[in-house]
Amino acid sequence: MIADSKLVTTVHPSPNHSGKRIYPLTRISVHCVVGQCTAASLGEWFADAGLEASSNYGVGYDGSIGQYLPEAYRSWCTSSYDNDNRAITIEVASDTFEPYKVTAAAYQALIRLLVDICRRNGKKKLMWFGEKSRALNYEPKSDELVMTVHRWFANKSCPGDYLYGLHPQIAAEVNKQLGSSTASVPAAAKKTKKMAALKMFYIGEGYEYSPGVVKTVQRILNDVSYKGKDGKPLTVDGIYGVNTDYAVRAFQKKHSLTVDGVVGPATWKPLIGAR
Ligand SMILES: [Zn+2]
Structure with missing residues (x-):
């Protein structure tokens, strides 16, 4: 088989x-x-x-x-x-x-x-x-x-x-x-390659990341009261799902960052300083 x-x-x-x-x-x-x-x-x-x-x-x-x-x-x-x-x-x-x-x-x-x-x-x-x-x-x-x-x-x-x-x-x-x-994967793949050294610190669609890093983001977002798409605090499970994506985008919007759901250096900085 x-x-x-x-x-x-x-x-x-x-x-x-x-x-x-x-x-x-x-x-x-x-x-x-x-x-x-x-x-x-x-x-x-x-x-x-x-x-x-x-x-x-x-x-x-x-x-x-x-x-x-x-x-x-x-x-x-x-x-x-x-x-x-x-x-x-x-x-x-x-x-x-x-x-x-x-x-x-x-x-x-x-x-x-x-x-x-x-x-x-x-x-x-x-x-x-x-x-x-x-x-x-x-x-x-x-x-x-x-x-x-x-x-x-x-x-x-x-x-x-x-x-x-x-x-x-x-x-x-x-x-x-x-x-x-069809639309965004080729661009994301290119970005991943360019940022290979940093890739474990990039979170979001198109990136490979460790669940531990996602958990950190979820904990911080919960601490500063961002909610998921379901209106609830995020489940700290290390899974970058629709709710985490939603909270990240809300955080980016609030901090006048590019709203792309990707946690790169620009988003990490205010995120770490947020709590
Ligand atoms: Zn069964």
């Missing part, structure tokens, strides 16, 4: 599947493992035919990404013949207790994987409806993927309240990256 995605770090073919899906790919289902494992150990688990369970992909707590079935195959994951024949399924390593939290590394790997799946499959938008009947009755356009969750098909809490609550943010972050792929 050859991995469909270049992001895959480990391939463990699973015998637990129904062969190729019989419907076109129109859905994506994110699950929680209920265990903080690596993608490789989840793969070893799904390699057991006696388990009668699988997923197309798995994301480890460490950000590792495993593929267990080709994207074109129907996994045994969501307790639904109908759903799994339409969905790529992704299991994400999580705590074993409510709300089944996932690590920042796992979350970021999940976002990267979703963007990659969309790009390779000609999908430009993830659709999250937050409601089973609306999601299942919606007829997606050829470039849309509808997000569905396991709890709609079985008496389970999967994907857990943590990931379930993040579904709007997951859709927003993925769509933002998909939307920006």
Whole structure:
């Protein structure tokens, strides 16, 4: 089995599947493992035919990404013949207790994987409806993927309240990256190269940065009472999502800086002096 995605770090073919899906790919289902494992150990688990369970992909707590079935195959994951024949399924390593939290590394790997799946499959938008009947009755356009969750098909809490609550943010972050792929990525990539030495201190779209640095920005913005797009203080999770982006832009506007959502030297200076 050859991995469909270049992001895959480990391939463990699973015998637990129904062969190729019989419907076109129109859905994506994110699950929680209920265990903080690596993608490789989840793969070893799904390699057991006696388990009668699988997923197309798995994301480890460490950000590792495993593929267990080709994207074109129907996994045994969501307790639904109908759903799994339409969905790529992704299991994400999580705590074993409510709300089944996932690590920042796992979350970021999940976002990267979703963007990659969309790009390779000609999908430009993830659709999250937050409601089973609306999601299942919606007829997606050829470039849309509808997000569905396991709890709609079985008496389970999967994907857990943590990931379930993040579904709007997951859709927003993925769509933002998909939307920006045509317009702003080349410029940002050039900027990243130029600023290579400083890149860990640049935060925002188009940059690679450590979650620790993002947490620092989130703490400072909270201390000086900037709110996210949701009107609430930022969650200090090291994830540069829509709420952090919103607060950074508000801070930049207030300080008469270029409002671009990128924390570079010009923004760091007043930020550090702000509290
Ligand atoms: Zn599940």
